Amino acid sequence: DAGVTQSPTHLIKTRGQQVTLRCSPKSGHDTVSWYQQALGQGPQFIFQYYEEEERQRGNFPDRFSGHQFPNYSSELNVNALLLGDSALYLCASSWDRGHGKLFFGSGTQLSVL
Amino acid sequence: DAKTTQPPSMDCAEGRAANLPCNHSTISGNEYVYWYRQIHSQGPQYIIHGLKNNETNEMASLIITEDRKSSTLILPHATLRDTAVYYCIVIGGGGADGLTFGKGTHLIIQP
Numbered sequence: 001d002a003g004v005t006q007s008p009t010h011l012i013k014t015r016g017q018q019v020t021l022r023c024s025p026k027s028g029h030d031t032v033s034w035y036q037q038a039l040g041q042g043p044q045f046i047f048q049y050y051e052e053e054e055r056q057r058g059n060f061p062d063r064f065s066g067h068q069f070p071n072y073s074s075e076l077n078v079n080a081l082l083l084g085d086s087a088l089y090l091c092a093s094s095w096d097r098g099h100g101k102l103f104f105g106s107g108t109q110l111s112v113l
Numbered sequence: 114d115a116k117t118t119q120p121p122s123m124d125c126a127e128g129r130a131a132n133l134p135c136n137h138s139t140i141s142g143n144e145y146v147y148w149y150r151q152i153h154s155q156g157p158q159y160i161i162h163g164l165k166n167n168e169t170n171e172m173a174s175l176i177i178t179e180d181r182k183s184s185t186l187i188l189p190h191a192t193l194r195d196t197a198v199y200y201c202i203v204i205g206g207g208g209a210d211g212l213t214f215g216k217g218t219h220l221i222i223q224p
Contacts, residue, residue, distance in 0.1 A: 035214075042216055043214045046211075056210055101147075104158070
């Protein structure tokens with residue numbers, strides 16, 4: 001049983017560009033959450049998708065958007081990249097919003113130059 | 114969700130029990146205590162959670178004080194692979210909100 005898979009594992013972009021990160025949840029899970037982790041910090045909640053809708057959102061600007069597909073996979077899009085967007089982006093999945101028990105992927109390391 | 118306080122770092126000898134404290138003095142009656150850990154270059158991993166009773170699973174034990182204002186995660190026989198950042202998180206009973214991670218405790222297991 002595959003766990004949470006994220007792609008790509010590493011990405012380099014320049015300021016002003018747009019990026020799309022992808023996540024496939026653990027088999028049987030229907031909820032996907034995205035987190036941003038800056039170096040030396042704990043992960044910060046971006047948003048959660050359930051039933052193809054954004055259900056919860058953290059304190060992130062509208063440049064951060066997402067989508068969930070009927071097969072429960074998800075994308076995170078970031079527009080107009082800033083240097084400060086450089087971070088590890090983590091996807092987590094759970095069943096039926098999962099309360100606090102989430103399964104995380106290994107993340108996508110995004111570098112903005 | 115209640116705020117948590119953890120020491121920034123701890124050392125423990127390999128083979129000994131690692132006891133990681135967490136203070137959550139403002140926890141309310143329907144809030145759960147969750148523990149995650151993050152090994153370098155990996156995503157966080159769920160360890161254990163509890164409401165008021167002590168809990169044990171194959172990874173660890175969770176001891177919650179009677180007043181629920183603090184808890185301790187116990188790794189009974191620490192190994193080098195247990196070196197990681199450990200996060201204590203309090204989550205409301207309604208659940209489903211995004212998790213609020215602090216900076217956690219960096220546990221270093223010494224050979």
